[in-house]
Every structure is written in C-alpha cells, then in structure tokens.
Amino acid sequence: MSKALLYDATLCIDCKQCEGACAEKNKLRYDDAVAAEDKQSEHKFTVVLAKGDKYMRRLCMNCAEPACASVCPVAALRKTPAGPVIYEASRCMGCRYCMVACPFGVPKYEWNKLVPRVQKCTMCSDWVEAGEPTACAAICPTGATKFGERDELIAEAQQRLRENPGKYVNHIYGLNEVGGTSVLLLSSVPFEEFGYRTDLTRDPLPLFTYRVLSRIPDFIPLGGMVLGGVWWITHRREEVAEAEGGHEPTVFYPRHDDRRTK
C-alpha cells in the first residue's frame, strides 16, 4: 500500500518545526536566515508560507505518476511503491528535464556547484520504507501534517470536509491533480493564494508523451519497410528501363521535367 501525507492548513500554527526537522533529516543547514526564506530551494525542501493567520506548506507532492521520473532519461528519479519519489544523484547527468517537466516547479538545482545535484523532498524514503513517518509528520505538534496510508488519509480528509461545512475549501488538493499525489492538502483559503495551480489536468502527465513514444516500436519496422519498398521500386524501374534497350534511366519525375535541368 502506498503511504501519503495529509496537511491540514487549518491546524497549522506556523511553528516551522517541520522545516527544521526536514533540514536535519536531509543534513541541510537550518538557522534563522534559512527559516526566514519563503520559498523552496536546493537547501530548503519544505517551507511554511504565511498570509495573515493562514498558513500553507509547500513540499514535493510525490505524484502517483510523477512527470519528473517519467522524463528522466537515466531513471535517476523513481517512484517507489511505498509512495516517495526518490533521486539517485550518481545516475543523473544533469539534463534538468525533470525541472522543466514538474507541474509544481519542485526540483531545484545546485547551480553553484561543480558537481551539481537535483534537490527535492524525497518524503524521507528510507524511513517510510521502514514503516516510520516522515520527519515533518513525526515532529508536527498539532497533527497538521499527518502520515499514513493514502486511502485512509483520503477518507479522513473527506470526513473533515463533511463534518465541517464552510470551514474548508471543498477540495482535497492532490486527490486528482495530475493523476493524484502522495501529498494531500486541505485549506480554508483558495489554494491559488499560495501558488498552487488549480487548473491542472487530471490525467497523469506521463500519458501526454507516452501516447507518442509508444508508437515508436511500430514506426521503426513500418518506416523501414516503406522506405525500402520505395527504394526498390525507384531503382527497379531504372534497371528495367536499362534492360529494355538503354533508354535514359527513368527518374521519379516525368521526363519532360528533366529537360529543365539540362
């Protein structure tokens, strides 16, 4: 079964302990300066945004069918059955297609390093693999970030929406976006206010390229046959013409066309 995170913005108190725990887990520097930064970066994988007394977390959505993993030519990014989308730096050649493809703009790059890596939240994959919650969920004092089975978290989110009419925007963000994500969000203010796009397709993005790519195995033998056939016909004509008594070789165009070129 696939694990997920449910973040309920109405329970969040902006204590930023998830940010600190995330930095510690991923061995990143975390001090007041980093805490004050209000965007995800190559040294800050999750961020708590604040607008008045409304808060919202941003982190890698760990999509069910991630665009980043589908576009990676060397499979450096992979979706694990447990839920996290992981990254293997040693495979990466730095084409940055993942960054261009991600609908949430999550993967960040170590632009100033000579051996750069793509950096993003990988949902504490080693802990999740061992059945432990993620660092951010484990430390959350209010239960705003909750770790669990995706199906159970969806049921719980639906229940919260049902039982508190008017409290939430009636939408579980991540339930269907780009085919579903392993991070689910609930909020009392529109998600757009914190930069979450609500116009995303419900189709998994990898479908858009796979529709084309899946035709290649048929195209190669078919193309080869057609081209080979055309070659055979055009050259056979010439042979026949020669055998029939040394006429000028027949060319692809009618002969009167030929005169122009002489």
Place this chain on the structure above:
Amino acid sequence: MKIKLTFWKLVFFFIMASAVYATYVRFAKGLGPSTNLSDQFPWGIWIGFDVLCGVMLAAGGFTLTAAVHILNIKRLQPIVRPTILTAFLGYLLVCVALMFDLGKPYNIWHPLIMRNPHSVMFEVAYCVMLYTAVLSLEFSPIVLEHFNLHKPLKVVRALLVPLVIGGVILSTLHQSSLGTLYLIMPEKLHPFWYTPLLPVFFFLSAIAVGLAMTIFESSMSSKHFGQHLELPIIQELGRVLLVVLAVYGILRFEDLLHRGVLTLLFRPSYETYLFWLELVLALILPLILLTQKRIRTTAGGLYVIAVLVVLGFITNRLNVSITGLESSAGVRYIPKWTELAITAAIIAAGFALFGLAAKYLPIFSAGEHRPTLEEPETAAPAGVLSYDGD
C-alpha cells in the same frame, strides 16, 4: 575582398577568444555563474538554440539523402555531399553544446546502460548517438576517397542503402521527438505553441528548414567557394519548399482554429508579438514570395526566401523553448554573455569547419579518377575550389 576576409577573421578570433574564457567560467565556476539559468528557468539558449535549432538546421542531410538515394532523384546528386557535411557538423556541434549544458557532462553516456524508455529525453539521447554514427558513416566516403582507401570505401558503399534508410528513420524520430519533449508540460507552455501536434510540426518544419538550408548553402558556396550555382536544382527545391510550407501552414492554422486560440492572436501581449514574428518570417513572407514565379526562379529570390524560412523557424524553436515558457515560470530569461559567447563560437566553428572541409575534401566535386560513393554518371561538374580564405 582581402579586407572583408580579414574583418571576418577578426570577428572569428574575437568570438573564439571570448568563448575560451566563457568555457573557463563554465567549467571552473559551474552553471550558476556562467548562465542566467535558474530554478524557474532551467533551459536557456544552449538547449533552445544550440540543440533545438542545431538539429533542425541539420535536417537537410536526411531530406536530401532520402530524395537522392530512396526516391532516386538523380539530378539532386551534386548537392547531397554539402548537406551531409552540414548535418554531420551540425550533430557534432549539438554534442559539443550538450557538454556545456549538462550539469554533469561526463555522465553523458549513462543512457547507454541506465534506461528509461518512457522518457522522451532517452529517445533523444539514442537518436543523437545513433544518427551521429550514421552521419559519420555517410560522411566517411568523402574522407576515404580523399585518401584513396578503396577497401573501406567498398564496405561503406555496400551499406549505403540501409544506412540512408536508418538515417531517415532516426531523423524522423529525432526531429519530432524534440517537439514531443514539450508535450509533458500542457500547463506550462503557452497555448500558441502547446499542441498535441508539436511532434508533427517539428518534423514538417525540419524538412522545410532542411530544404531552405540546402538552398542557402548552395548560394553561399557559389559566392565564396567559386562553386557553380546549380540553379535548376535550387529551383526544384524551392518548389518542394512551397508545398511543404503550405502543408505546414494549413495544419498550423487548423490546429490554432480547433484549439480556439485564434482570438488570442489579436490580443496584444509579449507572446503575441513573438508569435507574429515567427508567422511572418517562417510562413507569410516565404509563401508570398514562393508563389511569385518571378521571384521563385531567381537565385537572389530563392536566397532571400531560404534566409527567411531559416530565421522564421529559429524564432519558432526559441518561442517553444523560451518565450512560451516565460509567463508560467514567472520570469523573463535573457541569456548571459557567456551563453551567447559559447553559442556564437559554435556557429562560427560550424562555418569555419564547413569552409575547411570544402577546401580540403571532395565536397562539391567528386573526383573523376577516384571511386565514388555515388554513381559517377551524375557527378558534379568539377568546380575549382578556389577558396582563398587564408
């Protein structure tokens, strides 16, 4: 003439000198200090121009080899070699550009053993590798002839037809796959350019640019290498170009119509201006000029048309890869001088290598006494290679 050549030489050395320093910055300091790329805008002109346009400009290679070797249109034979040379140089330079753009260029071979067939980039990687190999084999007879190496020449000649067929298939896949790359971002790429037909458009426009580049090269070669201009041949190419552009134009219009984007065309915006620039350069002006027989049949007219088509589709590729992605990224991308220096050096190297090859190798005239790859009956008139560049 002498002064002009010296001027261009000065330009060449200036570009190369700045590129040497830019290369130092790129590999000693990293991508951050050497480019204006950012997390919001991870692909710049090294991808948008050097790779996308580089591959597109090399399309004459597969277009012309298909016409001559598959369709057996023999009278196009004299211009096959220059197009193979352009394609070969084009692909080599694309590989060079990739070494600059990749974050870890020494891992460029990874797709060989780490496969992800669901990735368009994986397909692109294989197409670049395999087609560069095919092009080097298609190009090899020119070198083998020059050094009188008959045995390997025979082997390559025997392989010619399968090579050409393989090359055409790889090119079709590769040209279109550069469009497929952008299919994964339906929400990011501006609706002027995002369409499920992107791979078709990239392929068709590559054929148009391949023809235009061939006309352009023939004109340039006749100017600078004292090569006799094959006017009837480029007239023929001009007619085919008209058909390809018309088909492309109709499809493009239908696509905009069915996606309901036509109304956006008259709403002033950053994207609208650049979209119109692309349309005017790549389609409207060339189509108007090509339908005028008076213009279509003259060397000067064809040259202007070819330049317009090339510039128009360069604008198209830059629009897809840069303009169309800026709004959703929320940033404006302007390349840093280092990015421009490397790109300029790659273009300059292309011209210089073409000139050198034309001077020292039998590109324009297949030698009479040497066994040639093609049938000797239609060999080009033995033009005197009188390039006095040095």
